[in-house]
Structure formats: C-alpha cells, structure tokens
Amino acid sequence: MAAEVSEKKLEEKKSRVVILVALVGIFVAVNIYLFAAGRLPSNFEGLGIMIAAGLSLAIYSFLYRDNPIYKFAEHIYIGLSVGYIIVYNYYNALKPNLLDKLFFPPPGERAELWLIVPLFFGILMFFRFSPKHAWVSRWSFAFIVGYGSGMAIPRGVKTMIFAQMEATLRPIEFFDMYGNFNFTAIATLIAIVGILAVLIYFFFSLEHKGPLKVASRVGVWFIMIAFGAQFGYTVMARMSLLIERIRFLLGDWLNVLRS
Amino acid sequence: MGIFEKLMKIDRRYIFVMIAVAIILPTIYEVRMKIDISEPVKRIYDRVESLKPGSVVLISNDYDPAAKAELYPMTLAVLRHCFRKNLKVLAMNLWPQGAGLVRMALSTAAKEYKKENGSDYVFLGYKPGGAVVIIGMGQNLLGTFPKDADSKPLAELPLIKEKGIKTLKDIPLVIAIGAGVPGIDAWVVYGKDQYGFSLVGGCTGVMATDYYPYLNSGQLSGLMGGLKGAAEYETLVGRPDEATRNMSPQSFSHLVIIAFVILGNIALIVEKSKKKRR
Numbered sequence: 001m002a003a004e005v006s007e008k009k010l011e012e013k014k015s016r017v018v019i020l021v022a023l024v025g026i027f028v029a030v031n032i033y034l035f036a037a038g039r040l041p042s043n044f045e046g047l048g049i050m051i052a053a054g055l056s057l058a059i060y061s062f063l064y065r066d067n068p069i070y071k072f073a074e075h076i077y078i079g080l081s082v083g084y085i086i087v088y089n090y091y092n093a094l095k096p097n098l099l100d101k102l103f104f105p106p107p108g109e110r111a112e113l114w115l116i117v118p119l120f121f122g123i124l125m126f127f128r129f130s131p132k133h134a135w136v137s138r139w140s141f142a143f144i145v146g147y148g149s150g151m152a153i154p155r156g157v158k159t160m161i162f163a164q165m166e167a168t169l170r171p172i173e174f175f176d177m178y179g180n181f182n183f184t185a186i187a188t189l190i191a192i193v194g195i196l197a198v199l200i201y202f203f204f205s206l207e208h209k210g211p212l213k214v215a216s217r218v219g220v221w222f223i224m225i226a227f228g229a230q231f232g233y234t235v236m237a238r239m240s241l242l243i244e245r246i247r248f249l250l251g252d253w254l255n256v257l258r259s
Numbered sequence: 260m261g262i263f264e265k266l267m268k269i270d271r272r273y274i275f276v277m278i279a280v281a282i283i284l285p286t287i288y289e290v291r292m293k294i295d296i297s298e299p300v301k302r303i304y305d306r307v308e309s310l311k312p313g314s315v316v317l318i319s320n321d322y323d324p325a326a327k328a329e330l331y332p333m334t335l336a337v338l339r340h341c342f343r344k345n346l347k348v349l350a351m352n353l354w355p356q357g358a359g360l361v362r363m364a365l366s367t368a369a370k371e372y373k374k375e376n377g378s379d380y381v382f383l384g385y386k387p388g389g390a391v392v393i394i395g396m397g398q399n400l401l402g403t404f405p406k407d408a409d410s411k412p413l414a415e416l417p418l419i420k421e422k423g424i425k426t427l428k429d430i431p432l433v434i435a436i437g438a439g440v441p442g443i444d445a446w447v448v449y450g451k452d453q454y455g456f457s458l459v460g461g462c463t464g465v466m467a468t469d470y471y472p473y474l475n476s477g478q479l480s481g482l483m484g485g486l487k488g489a490a491e492y493e494t495l496v497g498r499p500d501e502a503t504r505n506m507s508p509q510s511f512s513h514l515v516i517i518a519f520v521i522l523g524n525i526a527l528i529v530e531k532s533k534k535k536r537r
Binding site: 237 | 287327387406448449452468485487505516
C-alpha cells in the first residue's frame, strides 16, 4: 500500500515536471516567434520585455499551484528590491551625508567630526547579528525610539485626534447662506451617529444591555460597512495591478493591442 | 450533488480564469466606458487650476513599482496639468524605488509641453528619513536637498533662484502621491499642519478609505483614490491615457466578482436551509 502511494506521488511529480518543461518550452517558442516576426525589437529593450514577461508569468503561475518557477521569480524579486534599496541608499544617503563629509571633504573644507556620533550609533546596530552582543544595539534603538516618539506623539495627537475631533464637533449647518438645504449636513449627522455608536461598541465598562445594546449593534453595522468599503477598494486595487500586467503582456510583449 | 453544492465547492482556479477573461476581452476590444468625476478629485483639479501661471507645485511621489498601475497614471496626469498651466514643478521621492518612475513621468510630460529641466521643473530625487525630510524641508529646503537628482547645486538652478524658494512655506501647493509609509500621513502630520501649505493627495485603492477623514477635516483639500481616481483626473485634464483605458477591464472584473459574491451567498443560504430541513 505504502509503495503504491509513493509510486503515485512519483508519477504526480513526473507529470508536474513534464508540465513545467512544456510551459517553459512554449514560452521559449513564443519568444523565438516574436523576435523572428519583428514583434519584439532585437535589442536590449526586447530582451528586457521578454524577461519581464517571463517573470510576470512565473509569478502568476502561483495561481495554479506553488512551483519552482514561481519560487525562482519570487527570490529574484526580493533580491533585486533589497539590492536596489541598499545601493540607492548608499549613493543617496550614506556616501554624500556621512562618508564624504567625514572622510573625503571637498578641498578647502574641514571634515565634519560630529558625524562620528551617528556613525558610532549606526555601527552599534550591526550587533543585532550577534545573539550574544545584541544588547549593544539597544542604545541605538533607544535613541531612535526616544527621538521618534518625541517627534511623532505631539504632532500625531494634534493632527490625528484633535483635528478629527474638531471636524466632528463643528456645528451642523442644515441651510447655506442662501437658505438652500445643505445635503452634506446629513452626511455629517451620519458620521456623528457612527462615531458615537462605534465608541459605545468599544466601551466595555458597562454591560451592553438596553439602549447600550442597541447603540453597540448600530456600531457593529458601521464597522461592517467600513470593512466592506475597505474590501471593495482593496479588490479594485488588486485588479488594477492585474490589469496593468495583462496590458503589458498583451501590448508590450505579444503586441496584439492597437493602443 | 446539486448545482449550489457544486458552486460551494468550485475550484478557485475557475474563478481566476473567468476574471482573466473579463480583463483580457475588454482590453483587446478596447471597450470604453464613461468616467464620472467625483467631488474629491474635482477639488484637486480646481485647486491646481486656481494657481497663477508660474506658481510652484511640489509633487511628492512616495511609491514603488508595485503601485505603478495606480499611481504612475496619477503622477503623469498631474504633471500634464501643471505643465499645461505653466506651473513650476518640484518633484521628489520619499521611497527609493520610485525615483526611476518619476524621472520617466517627468521626461514624458516635459517633452509633450516642451519644458526645461532646471527652469520649468526640478527633480529633487530621493532622500531617506520620511518625516525628518519633510520637517527639514519646512525649515530649510536647500539644506535638506543641497543638490538635485542630477547632482546640480539646487541654489544655482533658475527655478529655485527665480522663485526664491527657501522652505515649504514658499510652496503654495503640495501634491502627495503615496502608497504607504512615509506618504500622505507624513505630509499631513509633519507638513501641512506645521507649515500651512495646501495639501492634496493621491493614493492606492487599498488606502483610500483611510484618508477620507482627512478630507472631512480639511487637512486634505482633495483626494484621488486608486485607478478610478487617476482615470477621473485624466478625464478632467482632457488627456485620457492608461488609467482611462484600464477602467473598462476593471469594471468587467468587478462584475465577475459581484456575480460570484451574489451566487456564493445564494448557494450558502440554499445549502443552509437544506441542512435545516434535513
């Protein structure tokens, strides 16, 4: 029985390898045709489009099932992104802001020695890689957390809490200066009801009975509607990404689109 | 097995295929749909229109290629609008991976409207630090960006000299197009509330609901959300492009999803009632 199962698995594995090789073969054949027919330019641009198309298809192959081609593309993506960020940060931040000013100042200018302090704290961060000495990096993190909190908390409270409260507490104007009914007042009313109901839903000091129960149920409805709106926007966003890729594959790669 | 039971156990790959078909067909046959303009997008357009020719606009492009589908068309449409109005543009990034995209958008729009780098627009490039960069620009823009993305000293560029730009207070309008952190939030918290410029935003669809409260409170003067927002702006500018073209496949794919949501729920209700009867 066990031998039969393992034989079946081996068969499945073989068929998957055959499918994989066949798909790669089709991709190669399509590209040969595209280059031969002049649908892809025979230069680096054409090569770039071909690689981008291959990697896009490799990533979408995950929709069928997990496979080595998908993993290969995924690792390339992560490696490229990290490599790009490191190099870009080195040339745009580390080199001009620290190394050049400290070690290679322009002729006639002095080295900015105070930069030794951030350099020192920066080097301490690398102690994270040693489990034994990781505690040293906490000095740098303490600096970052202290600075970050000091900067973010007052401004965050002012902008995200006080400003929002102020907008909610503004008097509702049902009629404009010409005496016409102001329909946005209804939206403001709904927002106020929603805020109060959701706050009551998250108020756990009293048991949700009677009017509190009704209000908290209304709060749940508001939360559900908010989740629905967020999900709808998320679907739209994900579809946009797919559409852009499909347009690239049909247009830039296969060249079957008119515009 | 009844039809609803089959529907409940449908292989999700059939749904993927149907969505792919719903996108591919309208893309190939170029089905066009009417784009209605929403109030938050119109407000961005009106704000840009209200500026006098020669005014300076700062466009912060805080996204990477993963958000290109939604945010690149926004950047391009906004740039086209600014250049058509003869506004001076400063462009920058708070995300390193977006620099190439902004350069591409700038060169495309500048070529169309015959605008010169240095005198009509300046690409400041990327600076790490997010909120710190914004605060730095608010205190001393030239100190934060001593050179532009092409390593030319910023103080010597005609646009900066002519307009006498020293801090964010010298810029009447900031357009923050962002896909995450740092992005629109940082511009609201560390920029708008501190330095008082007018701020409008463009964001991915996923994030749009997070930013609507800023519209209500007046912290954002306008908002473009996702591909729809970009398509609306393209329509307002009168230059339908990528976002407008992609709206019909978007609508068809949504129809498929809505159909599956309705069918799925009907199947669930029917199956539940069957189980109860049993």
